Amino acid sequence: MGKTLAEKILSLKSGSDASAGDIVVSKVDLAFVQDTTGPLTVREFWDNGFTKLANPSRTALFLDHAAPSPQRQLSTDHILLRKFARDTGALIFDVGEGVCHQLVAEKLARPGDVIVGADSHTVTAGGLGAFSTGMGSSDIAVAFALGKTWFRVPETIKVVVSGRFKHGIYAKDLILYLIGLIGADGATYKALEFSGNVVNNMTIAERLTIANMAVEAGAKVGLFPSDRQTLEYLRSVGREADYQPLAADEDAVYERVIEIDATALEPMVAKPHTVDNTATARELKGTKLDQVFIGTCTGGRLDDLAVAAAIFKNRRHHPQTRLIVTPASQKVYLEAIRLGYIEILVQAGANVMPPGCGACLGVHQGVLGDGEVCLSTANRNFKGRMGNPEGFIYLASAATAAASAIKGEISDPREVM
Known part of the structure; x- marks a missing residue:
């Protein structure tokens, strides 16, 4: 019997013939924390x-969620993590280097x-074919100390995406549509495995966006094959040697197969306060916005900034709508500067923040006021997510966010593209 991607990887790493439902002890190739979860991990380790x-060399600490730190306690946590890295030899990625999930993709995931x-959102690296x-x-x-952990091998839902993305439609629209279709618990402890001609032609940036949000449907992992797109990406970041082809077997057994025609998709938006509460941007047209946030590990990659810059060129954001932009990594930031995207965004009135999580977590750099409404390219819109339970968060693609910032209300990006 053939194996799914999840079964194939866990078989290899556990040295067993792993099938859905089995309990396996697997080697861990990379373990990491960020600055809100890291201090507890370090204390548990001790x-x-x-x-x-x-x-x-495969243990990493990232200072990205409260970066630069806005509070004394968080600054002290940063000191703790820096010292732990010095004492143990772990890798540390300090303030300003970027979001952990983007840096894992750029530098570490294989x-x-x-x-x-x-x-x-560790699930992001599934876009590179990693479990x-x-x-x-x-x-x-425990994974830090022992280099292994246990899993129940997940059943797999296969998502086959055919057709093509029309003008103004992006990977974020696809994953929001899928989550709206199956619900926030529609893939609980399952692997979502993506395939089809649209997936085969996706850039790694698009795959990372989709894998990142697999957990918003409850999935254990969101997996993509490792193919020519993977090789090209790894070559572009100087890691061609990390490449290996990886795909599910043709006779793999799936719990369910979901087929999506990308040609029929529209720009999608997740409404407050759950990610599966979806509608089209067209249906929400006229919803007034106090803030638009373009960034995070979901929507702060170079592709996202390129799309936003193209829309904003020779335009400004609406005077009653704040615009915040946060590149996902220093590499993204520098490339966006080189290509002129940052200049366009600043001329459009954007407040450009240092690479990191920025406003997403609600610690600083864009906390909402009571009753304020934000359209964000992030992955979550739970009550209180951006620092205020009295705020309202909508989620969308960078294109929808940019178009909406110009008009001051949720808008279909195809109207301005």
Whole structure:
């Protein structure tokens, strides 16, 4: 019997013939934390009597969620993580380098890896063909020390995407449509495996966007094959040697197959306060916005800034709508400067923040006021997500966000493109 991508990777890393439902102990190729989950992980590591990392060069700490730190306590947490890295030899990515998930993709993730992180959006690296998933801080402490962890091998839902993206339609629209279709618990502890001619032609940036939000449907992982697109991406970041082809077997058994015609998609928006509460941008036209946020590990890549800059060229944001832009990494930021995107966005009136999570978490750099409405390219719109339970968050693509910032209300980007 053939294997799905999840079964194939976990078989290799556990040294067993793993099938859906099996319990396996798997090697961990990369384990990481960020600055909100890291301090607890470090304390659990020490409290359990651990002193050495199983693999220091594949253990990473990221200072990205509160970066630069807005509070004394968070600054002290940063000190703790920096010291832990010095003492153990772990990798550390400091303030301003970018969001952990983007940096993992750029610098660390490899096809076929098992990656665990103390952050639910660790699933992002599935866009590179890695079995990558979030865990609690205590589990990550054990993975730090032992270099392995256990999994129940997930059943897999295959998502076949055919047709093509029409003008103004992007990967973010596809994943919002899928989450709206199956619900926030529609793939709980399942693997979402993406295939079809649209997927075959997707850039890695598009795949990362989709994999990033697999967890918003409850999925354990969101997996893409490792193919020519993967090779081209790894070559572009100087890591061609990390490439290996990886695909599900043709006779793999799936719990369910979902077919989506990309040609029929429209610009999608998730309404407050759940990601599966979706509608088309056209249906929400006229919803007034106090703030638009373009950035994060979901919508702050170079492709997103390029789309936004193209829309904003020779235009400004609406005077009653604030515009915040946060590149996902320093590499993205520098390339966006070189290509002129940042200049266009600043001329459009954007406040450009340093690479990192920015306003997404609600710690700083864009906290909403009572009753304010924000359209964001992030991955979550839960009540209180951007720092205020009295705020209202809508989610959309960078194109929809840019068009909406110009008009001051949710808008279909095709009207201005």
